[in-house]
Amino acid sequence: MENLVLYLLAFLVFPGFLFTSTFGLVVSWIDRKVSARIQWRVGPPFFQPFYDLFKLWQKELIIPRSAKGMAFIIAPFIGLAATSLLASIIGIINLNPEYQFVGDVIVIVYLMMIPPLAIIWGGFSSGNPLAALGANREIKLMMGYELPFILAVVTVFFKVGSISLGEIIQYQQVHGALLNHPSMLVAFAVSLLWLQAKLGEIPFDISEAECEIMEGPFIEYSGPLLGVYKVMMAMLHVVCPWFLISIFWGGTSMQGWGILWSVLKFVFIIVLVIIIKNTNPRVRIDQAVKFFWGWVTLLALIAMVLMFLGY
């Protein structure tokens, strides 16, 4: 019984929903502010993402006549729940690497596919042709980026000799971060490209291309449901870099200077994503899939070969 309360707290408050969403909204402020500075503008105030969210919460909720009602409403919540669960699993294992179960990285990789699936489901059920087009592209993009990423994660499995996140973090605490190995550096580069596509940032924001198909799957969402999607995307901006830090960069720690160091790692990855986003044009979906199945998969294979050669 006590365990259940602790699990619920972990899911809803500390590494889970409340913490990650607040942090994620701060990250989305960093995103907008850094983008504004790159474009020589001033940018929004610190609480802007919170204002946006509160405002969306107070707006009218419109469910289009063409939408399949239930799916349209529950899709964002499924995405949100999956992201909270991800945050709580990654957070708990980072706090206490002993607290693990076999194959939790595989569970995490699976759970990470649910937010895009929720977007796809919501897009298709909204009954809008542009939303269907966006959802269609999201499926293709997902097929593209998951292959090299899973190869990169498997490289880590072989290097450490374990498929649990806790053991990967403990290994790095003993032997130093995996990034010190050249093979892992290549795998990390593959994962950064994956991150860009996963977060729907600009070279790969094909599914929600604003001026082309008008935010794609989100086009029919209004008010609170749009807010749920915004929170989900903000949380993904925290969870995905956190996972990469955990498997490649020694994880995060909550003691003394470790906090500052963890935040710096995190900000480094996020600012890298923002800079890539602000200096690149959008690619087409066929180019993106070719890129991921061609060059990036090749890079992931090179990482694996280097790892087997012992680098």
Added chain:
Amino acid sequence: MPNLSTRWLKKSPWVYHVGTGGCNNCDIEILDCLTPRFDVERFGIKLVVSPRHADVLLVSGPVAYHIKPRLQEVYKQVPKPCVVACIGACACSMGIFKDAYSVAGPVDKVIKEIDPNAIFVYVPGCPPKPETMIMALVKALQKI
């Protein structure tokens, strides 16, 4: 208008741009608001691409007959509460298109046909300056 609190709406008005047959002059001035010189994102104003996400409709141009049903449809698609901003002399009062054969009427008349309680803000000028538009938006959001 539904009885919803509008406390946060002032902090983050998202605008959607509707062209209803103007000469493109006002549209260019609207885009100027987004440039580094004026940077409306300072006030949380953001250009969105779907009327479902919008809080403010920026309408430019006299309403031609063929665009009238489209404008009314877009207005219905915006979640309430929302504000309609008539940008430029044509949108406010038809300007030089007054009594023209192809024009259905100024924006407020067209939208009042479907929603008599709609909120309007008028930004006259040909074209209005970006500062004027920002000020008009701020004033309109203080009122609701």
